[in-house]
Amino acid sequence: MLQTEMRTYYLLLVPALVIMGIFFVVPLSSVLWISVTDPAPGLENYTQLLTSDLIHRIWWNTVRICVITTLGAVILGYVVAYAMAQVSPRHRSFMLLCVIITFWFSVLVRAFAWVMLLRPEGPVNSALMGIGLIEEPLYLVRNELGVLIGMIHYMLPVAILPLYSNMKSIPHKFTDAARGLGASPLKAFFLVYLPMTKPGILAAAILVFIISLGFYITPAILGGGRVVMIAEYIRVSFDETLRWGHATMLASTLLFVVVAILVVLSRIVDLKKVFGA
Amino acid sequence: MSSHQFWQQFRYALQLGFAWMILGFLVLPMLIILPVSLTDRSYLSLPEHSLSIQHYQAFFSNSAWLSATGQSLLIASIATILALIIGSLCAIGCWRLSNGFSNGVRLFMLAPIIVPTIVQGLAYYRFWAATGLFDTYIGVIIAHTLVGLPYTIITVSASLAGFDVKLEQAARSLGASTWRTLLHVIVPGISPGLFAGGLFAFTHSFDELVIVLFITSRGIATLPKRIWEGIEDNIDPTIAAAAVLLITITFAVLLLGALFRSLSERASARRNQLAEEH
Numbered sequence: 001m002l003q004t005e006m007r008t009y010y011l012l013l014v015p016a017l018v019i020m021g022i023f024f025v026v027p028l029s030s031v032l033w034i035s036v037t038d039p040a041p042g043l044e045n046y047t048q049l050l051t052s053d054l055i056h057r058i059w060w061n062t063v064r065i066c067v068i069t070t071l072g073a074v075i076l077g078y079v080v081a082y083a084m085a086q087v088s089p090r091h092r093s094f095m096l097l098c099v100i101i102t103f104w105f106s107v108l109v110r111a112f113a114w115v116m117l118l119r120p121e122g123p124v125n126s127a128l129m130g131i132g133l134i135e136e137p138l139y140l141v142r143n144e145l146g147v148l149i150g151m152i153h154y155m156l157p158v159a160i161l162p163l164y165s166n167m168k169s170i171p172h173k174f175t176d177a178a179r180g181l182g183a184s185p186l187k188a189f190f191l192v193y194l195p196m197t198k199p200g201i202l203a204a205a206i207l208v209f210i211i212s213l214g215f216y217i218t219p220a221i222l223g224g225g226r227v228v229m230i231a232e233y234i235r236v237s238f239d240e241t242l243r244w245g246h247a248t249m250l251a252s253t254l255l256f257v258v259v260a261i262l263v264v265l266s267r268i269v270d271l272k273k274v275f276g277a
Numbered sequence: 278m279s280s281h282q283f284w285q286q287f288r289y290a291l292q293l294g295f296a297w298m299i300l301g302f303l304v305l306p307m308l309i310i311l312p313v314s315l316t317d318r319s320y321l322s323l324p325e326h327s328l329s330i331q332h333y334q335a336f337f338s339n340s341a342w343l344s345a346t347g348q349s350l351l352i353a354s355i356a357t358i359l360a361l362i363i364g365s366l367c368a369i370g371c372w373r374l375s376n377g378f379s380n381g382v383r384l385f386m387l388a389p390i391i392v393p394t395i396v397q398g399l400a401y402y403r404f405w406a407a408t409g410l411f412d413t414y415i416g417v418i419i420a421h422t423l424v425g426l427p428y429t430i431i432t433v434s435a436s437l438a439g440f441d442v443k444l445e446q447a448a449r450s451l452g453a454s455t456w457r458t459l460l461h462v463i464v465p466g467i468s469p470g471l472f473a474g475g476l477f478a479f480t481h482s483f484d485e486l487v488i489v490l491f492i493t494s495r496g497i498a499t500l501p502k503r504i505w506e507g508i509e510d511n512i513d514p515t516i517a518a519a520a521v522l523l524i525t526i527t528f529a530v531l532l533l534g535a536l537f538r539s540l541s542e543r544a545s546a547r548r549n550q551l552a553e554e555h
Contacts, residue, residue: 008455012370013382015363016426023419024388027400034403076299083296086289098300104531105307106484108501109520112508113306116313116321116517123309123323156303185288214393216487221508231395238399251396258393 028255035252038245045249055250062230065147065219066212072152073208074201077159081200084160085167096164103157111221114150115141142224150222151212158211159204166200199269206265210258230254310524314517321512332518342503342519349500350526352414353482356421360478361471363422364429369463372437373445383430390427397423398491405492412496420488425478432477436470437463469538476534480527 035045048055084095117124120137128134140146174196178188216231223229228236230250238247309323316322317329336342367386371379389397401420402411410416444466448458464471486501493502500523507516 005455006374009370009373012366013379016367016386016430017382019363019419019422020386020388020426023401023404024397024423027404028392028396030403031396031400076302079292080296080299083293087293095296095300098304101307101528102303104480104527106501106520106524106527108484108486108504109310109524110306112504112516112520113310115508116309117306153303153306156299185285210391214395216395217505231393234395234399238402247399251399254393255396258391262391 031248032252034244035248038248045245046253048246048249049253058228058230058233061228062213065144065151065227065229066209068148069151069155069212070205070209072148073155073159074163074204076152077156077163077204078197078201080156081160081163081167084164085170099157099160102153103161107154107217108221110154111150111218114146114153114222118146118149141222142226144223144227146222146224147219147227147229150218151215154218155208155212159208162203162207163197163200166197166203170196202265202269206261206269210261213258214254307524310517310520313514314521316514316517318514321514321517332514335513335515336518336522339515341498342500342515345498345500345503346522346526348414348497349483352417352421352499353479356418356425356482357475357479359418359422360425360429361475364426364474364478365433365464365467365471367426368430368433368437369459372434373442383434386430387427389423394487398488401488402491411492412494414497416492417489417497417499420492421482421485424481424485424488425474428477428481429471429474432474433467433470436467440466469541472534472537476531479530483527483530484523 036043038045080095080099084092087095116122118140119125119142120139124140125134125137129137140149170193175188175193178192179185183191214231215229216235219227219229220232231254234247234250234254237243237250312323313321314332315328315330316324316332317327318325364386367382371383397420401416405411405416405420410419440463444462445458448462449455453461484501486499486505489497489499489502490505493499498506500519504516504519504523507513507519
């Protein structure tokens with residue numbers, strides 16, 4: 001390629017790099033910067049990670065909710081993706097439609113709908129009481145259970161899509177061969193099929209876990225203020241208590257955790273495939 | 278039927294049953310919003326005696342809701358156009374350079390997807406306040422352009438991967454300038470990617486809430502922001518009507534996209550067929 005041509009192609013990158021540089025890199029760097037300079041220069045804010053019981057409790061809450069969400073979404077997603085890989089194309093397109101529609105369904109509206117469904121006087125409780133399964137309405141929302149239901153629901157399509165695209169590429173003949181050689185269906189599944197779906201499981205789990213870590217809207221609406229995850233705590237510390245150093249330290253920590261997970265995993269799986277790039 | 282076959286079918290049915298139960302859980306929230314928005318009561322509930330469109334009437338006669346819808350449409354449209362232009366140029370540049378630097382650039386452009394939105398919100402708050410972008414249309418449009426950029430770059434890059442470089446080289450060797458080649462050869466060739474990227478960027482901006490909450494105050498109220506405030510403040514069923522309209526617009530955009538894609542695929546299939554016949 002000619003030198004002048006090369007220059008034109010480099011020029012094409014300029015608008016993107018400029019807008020990202022000014023409006024993304026600068027603001028983000030200042031978050032990192034404030035976390036080590038406010039109120040006084042040094043790593044004082046970060047020492048709170050080790051000493052503050054409140055921060056421990058909130059991080060523990062966040063990680064526990066994210067782990068349960070990841071397990072729930074990947075296990076339920078596996079069942080759906082597995083069925084999708086087995087059924088006829090027509091049947092599959094119906095299933096895929098349900099997944100895609102939910103995928104595009106607004107996170108805010110979904111949280112709102114779950115409050116409607118799960119509140120004490122909502123249809124889920126009425127139905128359970130109607131069939132005589134319970135006497136008193138269950139508290140399904142405005143607590144951690146509500147948050148988990150909402151988060152697993154949000155993450156299910158995120159888990160199903162990579163699982164399904166992985167399973168689609170596994171030919172039936174492998175499990176058929178295992179069965180032909182005398183393996184029981186369970187054995188054929190656990191020893192042959194499951195190991196082959198490991199890349200899909202890993203991709204789904206990373207995506208779900210990383211996205212869950214920064215969740216804000218679902219816990220805020222379905223937790224009813226009782227379930228504080230790290231994102232909500234970041235908002236509180238800058239919006240209500242105005243502790244900028246504290247808020248930026250927490251935000252930086254969240255960012256480090258997400259990037260660290262990605263760096264470790266980029267050595268295990270092809271992240272380009274995970275993000276569809 | 279042998280018992281072996283019976284168990285095999287039983288297992289298959291059980292497995293499908295589970296899968297459909299999970300899919301039922303998935304679509305359940307969509308089934309509640311519409312009836313609640315049509316309730317005949319004045320509080321959030323399922324319709325008791327009859328269906329009523331009063332809450333839609335309330336939505337369309339309320340200037341605050343209409344203005345929020347208009348603001349969302351305006352912001353999403355402009356942010357989408359900007360993300361498409363900037364993202365496509367970047368994707369095309371990276372595609373032709375395809376060296377270590379351009380691979381790094383492409384990876385770097387994914388950052389707005391990877392960095393948690395709450396962290397971005399906090400970062401923008403400070404910078405937007407310092408530069409006078411806080412609580413302005415331009416401020417939200419810039420933030421939403423950043424939200425859309427990774428998606429346009431991903432989809433356009435995917436389209437380019439299937440695009441024949443020789444077409445571009447042929448146009449250049451026949452004397453077309455870089456810009457002419459870009460406009461008349463590359464852009465038509467990657468139109469499916471442009472279209473998909475535009476849809477992603479638009480729907481993400483139209484639905485985005487966390488960043489808007491951080492970088493706006495009273496001046497800007499998008500549709501998601503007003504719904505959010507409505508959920509916090511009261512139990513007026515107009516929120517349900519607003520929620521139905523929010524998802525209706527999102528799905529209408531996606532449906533239009535699917536329609537356009539199938540039409541353009543059919544047209545290109547016809548072209549190929551004609552080309553083979555001659």
